[in-house]
Amino acid sequence: MQREDNVLMGTRNLTGGYDSDMVLENVSMDVYCGEVLVIVGRSGCGKSTLMNHLLGLLKPWEGTVTYRGADIWESPERLDSARKKWGVLFQSGALLGSYTTIENVMLPLQEFTQLTAPERRIAALHKLDMVGLAEFAHYYPLELSGGMQKRAGLARAMALDPEVLFFDEPSAGLDPVTSHSLDELMLSINKTLGTTLVVVTHELDSIFAISDRVIMLDAEEKGIIAVGSPEDLATHHNDARVEAFFDRKAVPSRS
Amino acid sequence: MKTIRDSRIIVNNGSEAVFSGVITPRQLRDVSRAFNSLDARGEVVLDFTGCSGFDGVVAARIWSGILSLEASGARVKVTGMAPNLVKLLSDYTALDRRELPEVRQGWLFRHFSDIGEKVAAGLDSARGLVNFSVNSAFSIADALLKPHRIRWTLVAYYMEQAGVMAIPIIVTLQILLGFILGYQAGIQMGTLGAAKYMPRILAYSIFWEIGPMLTAVLVAGRSGSAFAAEIGTMKVRQEVDALEVMGFNLCGYIVAPKVLALYAVMPFLVLLSNFSGLFGALLAGEIFLDIPARVFVEEIRTSLIPLDVYWGMIKSLFYSGIIAITGCFMGIRVRGGAAAVGRATTSAVVSGIFQVILADALLSLVLAEIRPPVI
Numbered sequence: 001m002q003r004e005d006n007v008l009m010g011t012r013n014l015t016g017g018y019d020s021d022m023v024l025e026n027v028s029m030d031v032y033c034g035e036v037l038v039i040v041g042r043s044g045c046g047k048s049t050l051m052n053h054l055l056g057l058l059k060p061w062e063g064t065v066t067y068r069g070a071d072i073w074e075s076p077e078r079l080d081s082a083r084k085k086w087g088v089l090f091q092s093g094a095l096l097g098s099y100t101t102i103e104n105v106m107l108p109l110q111e112f113t114q115l116t117a118p119e120r121r122i123a124a125l126h127k128l129d130m131v132g133l134a135e136f137a138h139y140y141p142l143e144l145s146g147g148m149q150k151r152a153g154l155a156r157a158m159a160l161d162p163e164v165l166f167f168d169e170p171s172a173g174l175d176p177v178t179s180h181s182l183d184e185l186m187l188s189i190n191k192t193l194g195t196t197l198v199v200v201t202h203e204l205d206s207i208f209a210i211s212d213r214v215i216m217l218d219a220e221e222k223g224i225i226a227v228g229s230p231e232d233l234a235t236h237h238n239d240a241r242v243e244a245f246f247d248r249k250a251v252p253s254r255s
Numbered sequence: 256m257k258t259i260r261d262s263r264i265i266v267n268n269g270s271e272a273v274f275s276g277v278i279t280p281r282q283l284r285d286v287s288r289a290f291n292s293l294d295a296r297g298e299v300v301l302d303f304t305g306c307s308g309f310d311g312v313v314a315a316r317i318w319s320g321i322l323s324l325e326a327s328g329a330r331v332k333v334t335g336m337a338p339n340l341v342k343l344l345s346d347y348t349a350l351d352r353r354e355l356p357e358v359r360q361g362w363l364f365r366h367f368s369d370i371g372e373k374v375a376a377g378l379d380s381a382r383g384l385v386n387f388s389v390n391s392a393f394s395i396a397d398a399l400l401k402p403h404r405i406r407w408t409l410v411a412y413y414m415e416q417a418g419v420m421a422i423p424i425i426v427t428l429q430i431l432l433g434f435i436l437g438y439q440a441g442i443q444m445g446t447l448g449a450a451k452y453m454p455r456i457l458a459y460s461i462f463w464e465i466g467p468m469l470t471a472v473l474v475a476g477r478s479g480s481a482f483a484a485e486i487g488t489m490k491v492r493q494e495v496d497a498l499e500v501m502g503f504n505l506c507g508y509i510v511a512p513k514v515l516a517l518y519a520v521m522p523f524l525v526l527l528s529n530f531s532g533l534f535g536a537l538l539a540g541e542i543f544l545d546i547p548a549r550v551f552v553e554e555i556r557t558s559l560i561p562l563d564v565y566w567g568m569i570k571s572l573f574y575s576g577i578i579a580i581t582g583c584f585m586g587i588r589v590r591g592g593a594a595a596v597g598r599a600t601t602s603a604v605v606s607g608i609f610q611v612i613l614a615d616a617l618l619s620l621v622l623a624e625i626r627p628p629v630i
Contacts (some may be wrong), residue, residue: 010277097592112282113312123315137355142591161310
């Protein structure tokens with residue numbers, strides 16, 4: 001499934017973090033068109049930081065983040081137009097509590113397209129139907145379960161048919177069955193719509209179920225320690241930290 | 256991506272529209288224009304043979320275009336559309352026909368049920384507030400008996416936040432208010448030849464009403480709201496639940512420091528506020544009313560009795576209890592998200608001020624008679 005000729009986005013020599021806290025150092029990675037890329041690593045290794053950099057929520061200290069070959073920080077317009085091609089599912093779903101589910105999904109349609117109200121409704125309803133929530137269109141987020149809130153968040157992320165969907169720990173707080181069905185939903189979006197998925201997770205089951213490629217980060221290296229298919233990383237990798245992660249073993253810190 | 260540039264919509268004789276390339280949301284207007292220029296009186300052919308795709312947004316426009324053509328009597332024939340796009344449009348139609356469960360009832364029903372619900376909610380919250388106040392009173396009394404269990408650093412923190420930080424605004428406002436009232440009272444009383452009584456009247460009204468009331472309103476606005484927002488946010492982030500399951504006494508841990516801090520600072524804020532107001536009135540007398548400061552002070556000295564000074568401070572103890580406990584109660588009642596915190600803050604202020612005025616009225620009814628006549 002690798003399409004190396006078709007890099008959609010990536011980082012070049014990215015160094016960054018929060019305030020004065022450097023989390024990533026000299027990181028270069030690519031996201032290929034149509035793949036499911038999973039970013040893994042232990043807590044505190046910079047998975048979310050890397051995603052925030054990819055999303056343009058954090059500005060690189062050094063290096064660049066590119067989307068379709070251009071630096072997203074080149075100009076504010078560039079960042080804005082790139083963001084319209086991305087959808088993000090935040091950990092909690094991040095639905096606006098004062099709007100119903102369908103109003104949440106219609107929000108980006110209202111802001112960024114010239115669709116009329118009935119057209120917005122049907123487009124939003126279709127996205128809700130894809131995640132299996134059409135029946136709950138008029139419910140408020142508070143009236144939905146955690147898994148449903150995430151699916152509704154996913155419907156909102158897909159409202160504008162993005163080219164890339166980002167997921168921040170999609171299985172956090174979900175039971176294994178719900179988490180599995182979310183994985184299947186993500187896969188079917190990837191297969192039927194060809195959407196590129198970038199997923200931050202540490203759930204081994206999810207990693208094997210969905211990923212085409214895995215990037216593993218490490219806190220001490222402040223960067224990538226392994227790249228490859230999940231099977232490759234799990235079976236033929238010599239790095240103790242990679243092995244330990246896939247064997248669910250604790251490794252003593254090397255410092 | 257070169258197909259985007261090649262995408263085109265051509266209308267032939269008003270009876271056929273030919274779509275080609277990938278149609279993007281930027282071409283929504285072109286799609287509408289094409290549909291509008293089609294003649295709805297006969298058969299209309301939509302030819303998608305050359306069209307390699309469109310997204311959900313464009314699909315919604317095409318779908319509604321077809322619907323409105325059909326509604327105005329045209330026979331619409333779609334040709335050459337890729338199966339996945341046909342499915343997308345038919346999904347739209349199927350979804351549009353599906354009955355969705357409505358959570359919200361009709362507006363008429365909602366109107367009437369709202370009235371009842373609001374009354375019930377009001378009663379409920381009043382009952383809750385009474386319960387909460389009683390509980391808090393007991394647990395604060397309990398905490399005072401075991402002073403080592405009170406977090407005094409927090410008490411000091413809230414004393415600073417609610418007391419020290421409030422001084423500039425209270426002093427400024429009260430000087431202004433005293434000045435305005437002194438000036439107006441002086442002019443009006445001057446027409447009766449009673450301008451020299453202005454200091455007495457002003458001192459009485461500031462010490463008995465205006466000083467404590469303005470201070471209470473400001474403290475409710477600054478600190479009551481802050482307490483509600485702080486506790487409400489803790490509640491949303493499940494911090495309150497965490498404390499509760501760890502076995503903490505919520506009242507002792509969250510409420511007591513705030514209440515004690517307000518009890519400690521409020522009497523002095525009122526005192527400060529009273530004298531600031533008096534100073535404002537003194538300025539008005541000196542500048543506009545030919546009442547020299549020396550005379551003003553002498554007047555006050557002979558007319559004020561110690562009760563006047565204590566009275567505001569005593570009232571402020573009632574007020575601080577009301578403000579702190581209402582603020583905490585509104586915070587603890589928060590359920591849900593960001594909007595609920597906002598509502599809690601609003602009701603902490605509104606309900607706090609309302610209760611302060613109510614308490615003031617009751618106290619006046621009972622005790623106004625004990626003050627000997629000012630003039």
